Amino acid sequence: MEFNNDDPYKRAQRKVKELKGFYAHATVYIIVNIFLVLSQMGLFSGNFHVGLPVWGYFTTPFFWGIGLFFHGLMVFKDRIPVLRNWEEHKIKELMDREEKEYKNTFKDDYL
Structure with missing residues (x-):
């Protein structure tokens, strides 16, 4: 039950903006973590190497995933x-x- 005086169009527009932000966040999360996994597997060992310590490959997806989870909770809280x-x-x-x-x-x- 939301007590908001905004018109329905503005509320819907704001909700779409929140959804787009979450989907962009999730897309970047997936792309970057695929890159990190491929780098850890040695796919780029010939010409390119990220140079992260081993724990760096796991902490990035873990902590970023926590942030993505809470971002999703805020966006989808009405569901x-x-x-x-x-x-x-x-x-x-x-x-x-x-x-x-x-x-x-x-x-x-x-x-």
Whole structure:
């Protein structure tokens, strides 16, 4: 449940931009890591060598993959029920708390 005053076209446009960003991120991730694997296998040993230590070939995909995972969570959060329900629950909780504080403020003024 989103309380956004943007028009539907702008929301859709923003969502498409987020999706394009994620797909570009995933594409670059795949291309770079294929290159790293081929380099580690010695495909470029004749004329070209990256020169990374052995652990560098594994840490790059691992940590970059973690970043890509969280990027995907942010882009697709509306499709993941757990995240969507948590967000709706948190919004309701904060609104209820604010309403309670607001009522208590005026209640103290009249006593």
